[in-house]
Amino acid sequence: MYIIPIAWIYVALMMAVAEATSSNGSLLGALMTFVLYGVLPTGLVLYFMASPARRRAIRDRENQEASAQAHPVQPNASGETPTDAISPVRKEP
Numbered sequence: 001m002y003i004i005p006i007a008w009i010y011v012a013l014m015m016a017v018a019e020a021t022s023s024n025g026s027l028l029g030a031l032m033t034f035v036l037y038g039v040l041p042t043g044l045v046l047y048f049m050a051s052p053a054r055r056r057a058i059r060d061r062e063n064q065e066a067s068a069q070a071h072p073v074q075p076n077a078s079g080e081t082p083t084d085a086i087s088p089v090r091k092e093p
Helices: 003-021 029-048 052-070
Strands: none
Touching: 003 029, 003 052
16 A cells, blocks of 8 residues: 555655756755655645545544443442452551
8 A cells, every 4th residue: 555655755765866966956956856746745645545544533433432421331330349359458556
């Protein structure tokens, strides 16, 4: 799924390297090339690709909250008496 964004970042990086090493190029031009042709478009594509997963996570969280409100857990619902595994011991003065 991420092979195309990785490949596009590689292509944009190679474009930036070509810009930086060109006789008419500059480092600022290479940086702008990498950011405007590589980072921004790839970031937008990845953001839009993750949109269904975000929507699903929000829906699942709302369903969990709704079920927690509809079926609250009662303390000691099993009917067993509460016991301590270790009895409390105090120091003697």
